[in-house]
Amino acid sequence: MALVPLIEYDAASPAVRAVYDDIMATRKVPAVNNFWKALANDPANLARVWADVKSVMGAGALDPLVKELLYVAVSVTNNCEYCIHSHAAAARGKGMTPAMFDELLAVVALANATNRLANGYRIDVDAQFRDPVPR
Amino acid sequence: MALVPLIEYDAASPAVRAVYDDIMATRKVPAVNNFWKALANDPANLARVWADVKSVMGAGALDPLVKELLYVAVSVTNNCEYCIHSHAAAARGKGMTPAMFDELLAVVALANATNRLANGYRIDVDAQFRDPVPR
Amino acid sequence: MALVPLIEYDAASPAVRAVYDDIMATRKVPAVNNFWKALANDPANLARVWADVKSVMGAGALDPLVKELLYVAVSVTNNCEYCIHSHAAAARGKGMTPAMFDELLAVVALANATNRLANGYRIDVDAQFRDPVPR
Amino acid sequence: MALVPLIEYDAASPAVRAVYDDIMATRKVPAVNNFWKALANDPANLARVWADVKSVMGAGALDPLVKELLYVAVSVTNNCEYCIHSHAAAARGKGMTPAMFDELLAVVALANATNRLANGYRIDVDAQFRDPVPR
Amino acid sequence: MALVPLIEYDAASPAVRAVYDDIMATRKVPAVNNFWKALANDPANLARVWADVKSVMGAGALDPLVKELLYVAVSVTNNCEYCIHSHAAAARGKGMTPAMFDELLAVVALANATNRLANGYRIDVDAQFRDPVPR
């Protein structure tokens, strides 16, 4: 029950098609998923978000699979149904096994629990954790 | 400004000391951090939470460093000051470089952004993401 | 799959009808939406919430459309499906164009992202932002 | 570092003083706490919020102590420092023992954990939980 | 649309069956609900979460019904559909009346509102709330 129509490739403007083409080429997929078809209602935002995703999720200091796992962990914490499904699929495509997904959820559950214990007891940060971190 | 006194080792009951000893031995640290000293006001919860942490964060399908990164990602999303500091320190102890921390935050920020785009536009999950995942 | 039955006008008590009547008169609509029909199971809460909505969302220092936009921004951040749909409709009724909705979501996404960067890096508030604000 | 000055009784308008007087009389306290002194910058909101608090938190189907515990549970989940401190104090005033506070936090932690397991696995609600609830 | 298959009793391993048996015996129910059937894909997590639930939600300083109410309050704040349905059902089984549920939601709504007022105005915690709490 999307609040906006999904823009299919054939009906897209040249600017939107250019983003779709880059998504498909970068990800080696034959079509873009609904997220992009919804964002295409706002071509400037489509281009901006895709540029961010391409830049942030690509190769870097962290493994691409690890980045997808982080994405799933945030999406589960926020309860974004669409994002859980799409990024779990992306993570599986990059090698996430069922056992890895199970462990991810166990960590996310534990972190959400202990976050509330630390906040609820208002525990002061230990001095050694406050030390400046050299760069 | 903790809501509870911190229970130091010397003042702890034998049951609490046993948990402290296991934490120090498992983590190879000379003392437990404030989180555990606060939880020790409720020895049953202290033992339970430590058992969970020991079980979930140990070796498994995911690398221990990856688990710490996931912990930080959740803690940043929830804004748990104590947990960000303590788990960022744990992650550094397991090899997280400054560049990895920067990338982690970039992923967390991006995921928090796109979570709201997907939820705000109420985007329907693509059929291919809904397919049963074989185990 | 509401947890409570929806109370229709014909089945409502006089006290509930009085609130329904005021909602319909104030909003110039021929019927109340499901939110109120669910709240009507608790007439005291129905009256209280409607009084708050009527008081807060009416004319004041902020334009009524701006208030609806703020409502949508909060509802998207919290992922309240019902509230996104109902307040997006209310905002459209007060003049929100598709371009305004798109921009709203872009701002909400950006704010959710930078909130995590500021919290994740634990950035100290600049002195000039802490200055007392004259009233 | 409040964003607004705190309005003390002596400097308050008659309308604000009337609310302060009612708070002090209802709660049998010699002064109002900072929350109300901050809200007093917006007298209409002060009156509205106090009316809501007085109405919701008073005697009803739930014990006043239980209501305070619920308030603390929500505040811990949302990490509202002010609210945790002020409502934990209110709960202690109504009989919350240290053991009750510890258990409350254990429940809040557990619920925050299992909320993410249910959302992360996208578990379908059982048919028997969806049955209409007779009123 | 669960991301994992539900493990029915007949198809479960002995280790999983042992947990199911304990859940059914403890709760006096003829079958386990979907939450456990989903968790059973990760038997270690199933055993751990059930041990936590059994330990935390049982008899203690707080009444079991109060604990279920707290669970619902957290689940509503986080918008966990599964948890709201399942724990509201559990609470009804322990004596929650419709009026109690209505009041619970009114308190949860109020706390979520005032949490934002306190955080938005950045109200400083009163000195008397910061006093150490004797144990």
Added chain:
Amino acid sequence: MALVPLIEYDAASPAVRAVYDDIMATRKVPAVNNFWKALANDPANLARVWADVKSVMGAGALDPLVKELLYVAVSVTNNCEYCIHSHAAAARGKGMTPAMFDELLAVVALANATNRLANGYRIDVDAQFRDPVPR
């Protein structure tokens, strides 16, 4: 207690200085605030986030002041202390009066409350809100 050092202009690389220069020129301010000095530890993210902020927060279908109000509303909902202070200051610079800030917080509080009522009662979206929205 930032987790990273703040990069001052004099110590910044040419790439970072170029972003700082653009921020100062665009905003007509003599220095950048701490948010940017922290992000500068990751020059690629600094450039990306600034490009997003410049693009999203500039002139468009929504008034720049309205965008700042939306930013504050999200930041209050998420409890980002840094963002509340910095964007409240930005909003004041664009014309937000104290009365407007008060009303904003009243709307944010109300939306956070009714979000939980709608989610807690699991209220179904009305058919008329689900109608496709023409573009």
